[in-house]
Amino acid sequence: MGDQVSRVIMAEVDRLDLPAPRRVAVLDDHDGSLLLAAAERWPDAELALCCDDLADERDGRAQAEQAGLRIEVDRDLDQAARGAQLCLARLPKSLDALDDLAATVARHAAAEVVLLASGRVKHLTRSMNTTLERHFGEVRGSLGLGKARALVAAAPRPDGPEPEPRRAAVAGLEVVAYGGVFAGAALDPGTRLLLAQADRFPTAATAIDLGCGTGLIACTLARDLPDATVIGIDSSLAAVRSAQATAAANGLAERIDVRRSDGLTEVGDHAVDLIVCNPPFHRGTAKDSSTALTMITDAARVLRPGGELWLVYNTHLPYRSTLRAMIGRTELITQDQGYLVTRSRRPD
Known part of the structure; x- marks a missing residue:
């Protein structure tokens, strides 16, 4: 059993x-x-x-x-x-x-x-x-x-202390974190490196923060791309609750559609211009890259011709060959001691 x-x-x-x-x-x-x-x-x-x-x-x-x-x-x-x-x-x-x-x-x-x-x-x-x-x-x-x-x-003790979400000012935004959402109300090193490249993200009609966590990337996209439809997707209830609260705290609730979903499975083919993602490489306490690899495969399906996938991940993870094979031309944008950011572009 x-x-x-x-x-x-x-x-x-x-x-x-x-x-x-x-x-x-x-x-x-x-x-x-x-x-x-x-x-x-x-x-x-x-x-x-x-x-x-x-x-x-x-x-x-x-x-x-x-x-x-x-x-x-x-x-x-x-x-x-x-x-x-x-x-x-x-x-x-x-x-x-x-x-x-x-x-x-x-x-x-x-x-x-x-x-x-x-x-x-x-x-x-x-x-x-x-x-x-x-x-x-x-x-x-x-x-x-x-x-x-x-x-x-x-x-x-039903009258015991009620847990409060953690709040913090991060990258010019207020972040709200419930429960065990990834990184809490802090800015994790991978997302920090990714957001440092935000001024290089392309203009997009539809942009997705895939694995949105607290919604920090989604809020950045909504702030910097005022004409874009922005979607935040995560499989975690705590993440969805956190992303919705973060969007509301920054006056962006009407701009961001936060969904609980299994990756991109509910997104149509060739429907998205830009996907930005800090993918998980754990499930619970166990290392597991299968979710990230599935995200890459699904991104190839949902990106429009010329659409881009911006990914941050640990330097030791061998994703670049998969990105090239599934998405298309992939270039290293930046790298530090622990993480790297790549941009992969679907052929026109």
Whole structure:
């Protein structure tokens, strides 16, 4: 049943000997294993699934359909947690994301709720316990199972502190960051290098900030290209919420269309003049370049003839050959010790 991270949660359920819950919320299940384990253990319970990442949500939905399960899929964490007696979660790597999760469960779940959140031991820190203690009266660690452990939280404090988004002035814009959105309210080194080239971005009728995070690039595009239609795309709920808030904070909410989507899959062929992207090379805590490579492949489809893809990525990643093969002529624009920026242009 699943990996060690999901198995340690179910092992702890056995130790706790909890009464059968009427509603179980499964949060950020990466592969559907927590969802399937909950369905097997409590076949009469309502099951609600909420995942920050769209790929995880789709995986969970597919697992449920294959198993013939009826589940509720929510895109609001508070709705998923509402009335739940038990919440099962994978620990997010960000303390801010954990703070949001814990506060939401404490405010919206049942008074008797137990939150079981697990992760790899190497990723667990004492700060996670401290974060949970802001919202629960009882917090402890489980016994380990292989390389995984769970944190167990009970006695919720619904009147505890409400997490506030982080705000900062960055590159002449106000950035608003919720939960575990990439880089928070800071300017990461790759985006800094990319935005330093913003005055070289071409004029565009339609421009996309792909993997938009807090929306800093999208807001830069909307500010510098006043006649462009600007779209921000990310698969993360926290990122979409952050980008929408960043756009609003800078008076650009009407200029930027922020979408939760799986990359460019919902964008039509030959529909875009400019794509600017700082692609991920992790999924969760694991290194994974497949998302970035998919982004490059999809960019080739959606760019108009003469359209450009501006990409920033770590210097050690071998993307240039793929860019040349999929997009067209690719040139190095700038480089520092850790990152490089390339421009790839579709043939006219």
